[in-house]
Amino acid sequence: xxxxxDQPSLPAPASQTSIxxxxxxxxxxxxxxxxxxxxxxxxxxxxxxxxIEWGLLKSDWFGDNRSQCVSGGACWVFITNRLxxxxxGFYPSSAYWRVNWVYVLTAVQVVALLYPKTxxxxxxxxxxxxxxxxxxxxxxxxxxxxxxxxxxxxxxGLMLTLLLGIVGTIAALPLGIVLALGRRSxxxxxxxxxxxxxxxxxAVPLITVLFMASVMLxxxxxxxxxxxxxxRAMIGIILFESAYVAEVIRGGLQAIPKGQYEAxxxxxxxxxxxxxxxxxxxxxxxxxxxxxxxxxxxxxxTSLVTIIGLFDLLSVAKAGLSDPAWLGFSTEAYTFVALVxxxxxxxxxxxxxxxxxxxxxxxxx
Amino acid sequence: xxxxxxxxxxxxxxxxxxxxxxxxxxxxxxxxxxxxxxMLFYFVSNAMHNMESxxxxxxxxxxxxxxxxxxVQTLISYSEDDTYGRAFVIGLLNTLLVSGIxxxxxxxxxxLIGIARLSNNWLxxxxxxxxxxxxxxxxxxxxxxxxxxxxxxxxxxxxxSIDIANAFFLNVRGLYIPAPIAEPGFGIVAIAxxxxxxxxxxxxxxxxxxxxxxGQPFPVFFSxxxxxxxxxxxxFLIAGMPLHWELPALKGFxxxxxxTVIPELFSMVVALTIFTAASIAExxxxxxxxxxxxQVEASHALGLKNGLTLRFVVIPQAMRVIIPPLTSQYLNLIxxxxxxxxVGYPDLVSVFMGSTLNQTGQAVEIIAMTMAVYLxxxxxxSVLMNxxxxxxxxxER
Numbered sequence: 001x002x003x004x005x006d007q008p009s010l011p012a013p014a015s016q017t018s019i020x021x022x023x024x025x026x027x028x029x030x031x032x033x034x035x036x037x038x039x040x041x042x043x044x045x046x047x048x049x050x051x052i053e054w055g056l057l058k059s060d061w062f063g064d065n066r067s068q069c070v071s072g073g074a075c076w077v078f079i080t081n082r083l084x085x086x087x088x089g090f091y092p093s094s095a096y097w098r099v100n101w102v103y104v105l106t107a108v109q110v111v112a113l114l115y116p117k118t119x120x121x122x123x124x125x126x127x128x129x130x131x132x133x134x135x136x137x138x139x140x141x142x143x144x145x146x147x148x149x150x151x152x153x154x155x156x157g158l159m160l161t162l163l164l165g166i167v168g169t170i171a172a173l174p175l176g177i178v179l180a181l182g183r184r185s186x187x188x189x190x191x192x193x194x195x196x197x198x199x200x201x202x203a204v205p206l207i208t209v210l211f212m213a214s215v216m217l218x219x220x221x222x223x224x225x226x227x228x229x230x231x232r233a234m235i236g237i238i239l240f241e242s243a244y245v246a247e248v249i250r251g252g253l254q255a256i257p258k259g260q261y262e263a264x265x266x267x268x269x270x271x272x273x274x275x276x277x278x279x280x281x282x283x284x285x286x287x288x289x290x291x292x293x294x295x296x297x298x299x300x301x302t303s304l305v306t307i308i309g310l311f312d313l314l315s316v317a318k319a320g321l322s323d324p325a326w327l328g329f330s331t332e333a334y335t336f337v338a339l340v341x342x343x344x345x346x347x348x349x350x351x352x353x354x355x356x357x358x359x360x361x362x363x364x365x
Numbered sequence: 366x367x368x369x370x371x372x373x374x375x376x377x378x379x380x381x382x383x384x385x386x387x388x389x390x391x392x393x394x395x396x397x398x399x400x401x402x403x404m405l406f407y408f409v410s411n412a413m414h415n416m417e418s419x420x421x422x423x424x425x426x427x428x429x430x431x432x433x434x435x436x437v438q439t440l441i442s443y444s445e446d447d448t449y450g451r452a453f454v455i456g457l458l459n460t461l462l463v464s465g466i467x468x469x470x471x472x473x474x475x476x477l478i479g480i481a482r483l484s485n486n487w488l489x490x491x492x493x494x495x496x497x498x499x500x501x502x503x504x505x506x507x508x509x510x511x512x513x514x515x516x517x518x519x520x521x522x523x524x525x526s527i528d529i530a531n532a533f534f535l536n537v538r539g540l541y542i543p544a545p546i547a548e549p550g551f552g553i554v555a556i557a558x559x560x561x562x563x564x565x566x567x568x569x570x571x572x573x574x575x576x577x578x579x580g581q582p583f584p585v586f587f588s589x590x591x592x593x594x595x596x597x598x599x600x601f602l603i604a605g606m607p608l609h610w611e612l613p614a615l616k617g618f619x620x621x622x623x624x625t626v627i628p629e630l631f632s633m634v635v636a637l638t639i640f641t642a643a644s645i646a647e648x649x650x651x652x653x654x655x656x657x658x659x660q661v662e663a664s665h666a667l668g669l670k671n672g673l674t675l676r677f678v679v680i681p682q683a684m685r686v687i688i689p690p691l692t693s694q695y696l697n698l699i700x701x702x703x704x705x706x707x708v709g710y711p712d713l714v715s716v717f718m719g720s721t722l723n724q725t726g727q728a729v730e731i732i733a734m735t736m737a738v739y740l741x742x743x744x745x746x747s748v749l750m751n752x753x754x755x756x757x758x759x760x761e762r
Binding site for chain 1: 393394397401407408411414416434449484485486487488489492498499502503504505506507508510511514515518543549647667696701702703704706707712718722728729732735737740742743
């Protein structure tokens with residue numbers, strides 16, 4: 001008699017699951033693949049090792065002057081020594097606490113707004129878009145509540161970079177919404193004006209816009225209006241950015257099915273109510289990831305204010321290099337600034353991907 | 366009470382009038398036009414007043430005045446005695462040069478990296494991803510500074526140049542490459558090349574017709590390549606090779622002869638290429654991924670091999686998704702070339718909005734001209750790409 005007995009199930013073949021299996025599947029699946037892998041390893045490993053050795057293993061971190069840099073690698077002393085300049089610009093050190101408060105407020109607001117499960121988001125965003133700008137202005141500029149005035153030419157570094165980016169976004173959003181609605185309006189003249197405005201700003205480089213703001217704007221205003229250099233740059237950035245925001249939102253508006261417009265009409269809602277209550281919330285929700293991407297682009301582009309002489313993060317690095325006590329540390333300076341920008345931009349792009357996944361569930365079955 | 370009645374109906378007429386969407390539309394538009402007109406009037410009158418009080422000249426006559434500043438790199442002859450108008454043209458040509466080279470190189474690199482990103486080789490696809498994430502998330506201006514101030518400034522002097530095949534030399538003063546020098550008789554080769562181009566055009570027309578009629582494929586690509594290279598080459602050999610390369614050589618303290626790529630141009634091209642290629646790579650990847658897997662499977666089921674599937678099924682469909690965003694990347698690259706002013710490469714912005722504006726002070730005219738140039742370039746590029754796009758777009762019935 002033959003007795004069938006259950007055999008314990010065998011483990012998956014080693015060639016599929018082990019490290020060797022993974023290597024074979026992903027790195028050496030064919031002759032070409034093996035050659036590519038080996039060639040890449042040959043070229044990349046020494047480079048990466050060199051970078052680690054330069055930046056971490058053989059680097060110097062703290063000290064007062066360049067003579068402390070003896071290890072032969074990166075001289076981060078240059079950065080740590082000027083860290084305050086990078087963070088606050090020329091802001092008077094006795095008033096650093098004001099900038100710190102702005103940093104904290106901004107961080108709390110942004111995190112609260114970006115986290116999907118925060119309660120009372122509507123109130124929060126109203127605060128962010130209406131109250132927060134005034135608080136920040138009075139904190140940074142002073143002139144009220146007994147705070148001494150700090151002129152805008154002392155603002156700089158990371159603070160200025162973030163300020164330009166955030167102000168650009170906050171102010172460009174409503175303007176962009178209006179322009180997008182104008183572009184899709186049924187009134188021919190309004191539509192034409194919006195199209196011309198949007199296409200004009202999108203066709204010219206930001207740097208010419210900044211030049212225009214710094215050179216031409218004073219000519220256009222009457223003598224009594226004396227506009228601050230930073231304010232002029234901000235106006236340029238906002239106008240430029242609003243055109244991009246408008247195009248993103250137009251895409252969102254186009255993605256809303258016609259039935260939604262018709263349903264809003266059937267309910268007897270007028271234009272503004274149907275836009276404000278039905279269409280715009282859906283369009284904005286659809287476009288959040290693209291808006292975040294536009295913001296990333298803007299954030300990178302704020303570095304261009306270096307060229308018209310504002311003292312942003314990149315300018316701080318550049319100015320440091322012309323200091324005779326610190327000649328020849330351009331690689332360290334630019335690497336550091338690149339790292340700061342990279343952390344912000346990469347973080348935001350990951351967030352936008354995460355949002356895309358989160359919002360996508362609505363269309364999944 | 367008739368009086369009250371008529372008042373009521375008058376009210377109703379008044380309210381009806383204000384709620385009529387047509388009337389409202391007209392009202393809004395009139396208001397908008399009035400606002401814009403008032404703003405323009407305000408700006409123009411202020412500008413006139415301000416310029417008069419500051420003694421700034423108006424009009425475009427300054428274009429005929431002597432420029433009296435030098436330019437490091439010129440594609441056509443230029444000296445300090447030439448006019449601002451000629452300086453404008455020089456700047457424009459330099460902008461076109463740097464964007465043209467940038468577009469070609471960024472497209473090639475971007476496609477390579479986009480395809481590498483989809484490779485089934487884990488290391489290759491990771492390396493491509495790291496490349497994309499690093500260079501996309503760092504401001505372009507910073508990258509330009511990095512290449513210009515960190516990499517190129519760190520190169521050795523002319524005497525210790527990095528030497529590639531004794532023909533290419535890289536040093537702190539730029540990249541020196543061999544220059545082609547045409548001898549008399551080279552014109553025939555050029556004519557042969559033009560004939561080859563015309564020939565390729567007719568050949569592809571004929572091959573398309575034949576394929577539509579008989580279904581027989583004709584190796585258009587290789588025969589065109591043969592024609593384009595072969596015909597001029599044969600003529601070139603028959604004419605007695607009327608071309609020689611002038612190699613750069615170290616004479617005294619610097620290299621003489623050959624073509625010089627100045628460090629400013631070099632760093633601009635490198636930075637623009639590397640930065641834009643990262644975005645193009647993502648566009649290429651998403652374009653290829655947008656082609657549904659079923660298409661590839663269907664094509665395999667029909668018996669097409671991998672290469673043919675790629676050529677006839679995947680790439681034509683991916684191109685439809687790729688071209689529109691690629692167009693905006695090209696436009697971005699052209700606009701970004703204006704950052705050249707930051708390292709002193711004499712592009713339009715640096716020559717015209719920089720030096721010329723500083724000397725003449727005619728801000729309005731100069732900024733308007735510069736912006737008009739970029740507007741024109743943008744419009745022409747997008748029209749051309751839209752035509753191409755319309756040709757390639759899916760025809761739905």
